[in-house]
Amino acid sequence: MRATTKDLIERMLAGEGLALAKLITIVENREPETAEIMSAIHGRGSAAVVGITGPPGAGKSTLLDALTVHYRAQGRSVGIVAVDPSSPFSGGAVLGDRIRMQKHFLDDSVFIRSLSARGNVGGLARASRDVARLLEAAGKDIVIVETVGVGQSELDIMRLADTVAVVLVPEAGDTVQAMKAGLLEIADVFVVNKADRDGANKIKTELDQMLHLRPPDGWEIPVLMTVATDGKGVPEVVSALDEHRRHLQESGKAATRGAAGRQGEFRAVLRDELGRRIERALEDESVSSLLGRVERGEVDPYGAALEAINDDRLVAMILSRASEGNR
């Protein structure tokens, strides 16, 4: 690891916001040092990692804001990762949402970072997880990961959270859409926001009925009502999130999840590294001429790839770049 990176890590662990921001950028861009940084900070901090998701327009950002105010009033520090996998182009939209968070701008105990897809969703879930880890290592008590949409990418990102709050609004068919989108399966807490609107009780009843059909697993998923714009119901959400964390720890689920998570990370890092080496090998002359033939349609891409991978010389080249990988 470069001395400057080591230095950044030390400064981040000592609480320096700028060092944290720089490390996040390295990790977000999946630079070669990423794995070493993540290895160096492994086990640091002990944040409650909360995921917030739900359909567009549910008022997630407003709720996030209200939760942050409440956590701060309790004296807890907050790190926020707002992730938008929906489009590599819509960075502006997310930033627009973030403007609401400006009141926390001068609060050193609140750190906010937006991540967007840039065309690589698999990478985005990994980057989100690593950024959440960095915030935890930097000593944040609560790390909140918010996702903007309701696709599979959002579900993948939510897997990094210990506790997931799914936010819905009282609108016709919202429950059905949520069910279709797989949100019911990942929710640890439901929040019906904009609960001063018509239909709030109806959606709560629907959710309660559906949740009643779940096989019991020791945690009863609460359905809470909020009006995030004026903070109504927010303390109850914070209590429920805290209670779910306690449940995870006391039931031993936290340990099981931890083991599975570590195994997944190990595999993912292996894959990432090999992928990086393949990209490098593709720049090699012998491979790039093959690539040219593929582009011109002279050989079919599947056949050419199979040929390349059955070529021990090429595979050895890919793998022999090992020592270059993590300087």
Added chain:
Amino acid sequence: MRATTKDLIERMLAGEGLALAKLITIVENREPETAEIMSAIHGRGSAAVVGITGPPGAGKSTLLDALTVHYRAQGRSVGIVAVDPSSPFSGGAVLGDRIRMQKHFLDDSVFIRSLSARGNVGGLARASRDVARLLEAAGKDIVIVETVGVGQSELDIMRLADTVAVVLVPEAGDTVQAMKAGLLEIADVFVVNKADRDGANKIKTELDQMLHLRPPDGWEIPVLMTVATDGKGVPEVVSALDEHRRHLQESGKAATRGAAGRQGEFRAVLRDELGRRIERALEDESVSSLLGRVERGEVDPYGAALEAINDDRLVAMILSRASEGNR
């Protein structure tokens, strides 16, 4: 390649639906023979590959149905891939939608297949592309790929199409949501469905205005109005899709896209195959004991992965499995 697979390919190319269905299953499950199958059928057929996407509730399935009726009336055969990346759990919902397509069930010239995520979205985009290729090789004139949601995964899947139709409905904020979701960037044709509702002209005007701001690239994106339930406007959509295909060919864009696509496929197959070998290597005793230590938290996952990948022994193991890969 196994003789049975070779036989399946020959029967599929001869037009046998059952052989096509079996090959699709192999490819959907990413079985080891996938790359060889795709290599064998490379360059077969010459379908127009059309993508249909848009927010839930836009009436995509109904439009798809109406388009199919129209194509069939023109004597063109149709292959349909309906992809739902939104949830590994919601297979039922998609199948429900598909029930509407039952009237085509006895029509040999219409082939319909639903794909869902099963927790692996990256793989889903690859599988969708390959299934579309199989339908093309099987001689379908039109291959339609429909995606259910509006996330990044859907955008990725749409990349496989030559022509993308984005379906919206006249509802407040739909244009803005579409823009946020990145749909404006991928549309070659816009369809405002349910155009008998209030606001249809308003959304058309909004879209036209926004499209007017695009730098000209030789293709003017049309905004068409349909009422898919009674087939209104559907012939115009088919004409626009055909016209876009002609534009791609005449402008040379088809060739450029083809070259980029082939390069991407080559890289993807390399990655897939190496990934498969890593998974196999992870089952080896020496690695699985390391994996156990990672799970128990005795070593950190990032550090352990870096160590493993820099371990010549593991690399040699991956290498030695090369020849097993594609039997």
